[in-house]
Amino acid sequence: MLQATLKLCCGIAHDHLRRLPGLKITAVAAIQKDVRELVVRGSHRSPSKISHYIQRLMGKETAMCPEPDGDVSPSRFSSVDLSYITQGETALQRALSILQQHTSWQTETLLDAGAVSSTALPGLGKVFRAEVVLAVPVAQLHRELFERIEQMPQWNPTLSRVKVLQRVGTDTLVTHEVTAPSPGNLVGQRDFVSVRHRGRRETAIYLVGTATHIEPLPLQEGCIRAESRLSCIVLQPLAGDPGCTRLTWLLSMDLKGWIPASVINRVLPQSQADFIKHLRRHLSAATCP
DSSP: HHHHHHHHTTOSSGGEEEEESSSSHHHHHHHHHHHHHHHTTTOSSSHHHHHHHHHHHHHGSSBBBBOOOOSSSOOOOHHHHHHHHHHHHHHHHHHHHHHHHHOOEEEEEEEEEEEEEEEEEEEEEEEEEEEEEEEEOOOHHHIIIITTTGGGGGTTTEEEEEEEEEEEEEEEEEEEEEOOOOOOOOOOOOOEEEEEEEETTTEEEEEEEEEOOOSOOOOTTTTTEEEEEEEEEEEEEETTTTEEEEEEEEEEEEOOOSSSSHHHHHHHHHHHHHHHHHHHHHHHHHHOO
16 A cells, blocks of 8 residues: 555656646555554564665655645655654654563652653663653643744743754654753753654654754754654643643653763753753743633
């Protein structure tokens, strides 16, 4: 199904098909659905193989799908666009695998109604997990953390800029984030180019992120380009109280530069604790009359 749909989308099969109004929209939606099902249903393909599979199907001649005729004018879905979707889906698969493992986690920092813990995992190194309960519904947190992502610096002083560089479909973003300069900061200013992807499983919403190198942004003056190996925020309604949300956040980063591991292992859990503190304060102010 995926191969046939992709050929239709990019006009490989028959030249006249590429001019049928609305065909590409339907095809791309089917591609996203099929890729998602490959990942979520426990496909035997590894994340790298899924990405390779998509690229192999695309072929050199499918670098850009033509716009359909008529009144419908969707965003272009290129081989790069599909790679972004694949990166997001494979990051989600990896996060789900971690969340389903019976891993021993060591407490790093205690939070108000929660904690930050850590463990070491193959391929990722040290992974930090923040767990907290927030007194707002899932839908409100979802809006703040995905739909209003560019407004984050307004309430999170550790960020100076968040920009959506590209939207691919409804569930995938390419973003550029720049941390705020801070006197005495042991790490220094960093920036990130990431794919962010949204997934849903039953009542939970998954917001995953991972570094991308497909169309890198030029290096920013005064910043070191760091990488998010994996970030996944899970939003679930609290059992018995749908007005509250259980937030679980997996985080693994490569901050680059000459930073001792001992410093990184202090900075990352503290950054999670600070983010949650600022988020809680913002949510509290937003709900005040």
